[in-house]
Amino acid sequence: MPRTLGLLALAALAFVATASATRPLVPLPDYSDLALRFAHFTEPDEPYDLIFLGPSTTRCSFDPRVVDADLAKQGHPIRSANLGLPGANYFEIDHMVERLVERRPAGLRWLVIELHPPGFSALIRPQNLYTDRATHWHTPRQLRDVVTALARPRDGQVVRVDRMLVHLRHALWRFANVGQADRIVASLRSGEDGERDERRGFAPENCSEARIDSPEHRASIQSPSEFRKRAGRLDRQNRTPVPTHQLNPEKWSRSTS
16 A cells, blocks of 8 residues: 555656646747747847837727837837737736746836726636646746636635646646647647747737627627616726736846846
């Protein structure tokens, strides 16, 4: 029995060591050319002063070429890039910031970050469950933050242990590098950054792909009262505070200094 326990402990230790050593080799998710855009942020011959981070409203609204041209006319020449990611939630954006400052991009002076309230009821959309994108941001720190936020009482709602377990499973999935072997091998073999994005992340066409034939859209058109009800929620949503304390900007300042 002691020998069996010892072998099991040794196997567990080997698994943990292998998983930890393999994790840095896992490439960024193949979603919305994120890996390609990240790859260009550390090139010494093309430093960026300003980077926009946020969801699709960021990616579809800030054209770095226009921003740079307008600021240059005002005597502030800069070079900016757009890291907007469609559907990015609060914790995913926070993780993207961490990944960015880890690269210590030369010349970076400003981050413009657009945050939405966490929206815990739909933090991971059903179509994204256990995808590369959903698992990659479930680091130990992000898991701690999201579980802490879920455990915090809000408007008399009960603590949703089931949602905590979903995030815990994503973190375990990430730690074990489930389904990443092919992506790691492909990344090591390619060694190519791909074609440069001349728009530097700006993708207005993403915004034109809205589901105009969705049930919600049809209901708004067919029922003026439903439209007024949905529009009336906007003011309340705009007043919803975004808990920026977890982003810890002091940490970024130390990381980039």
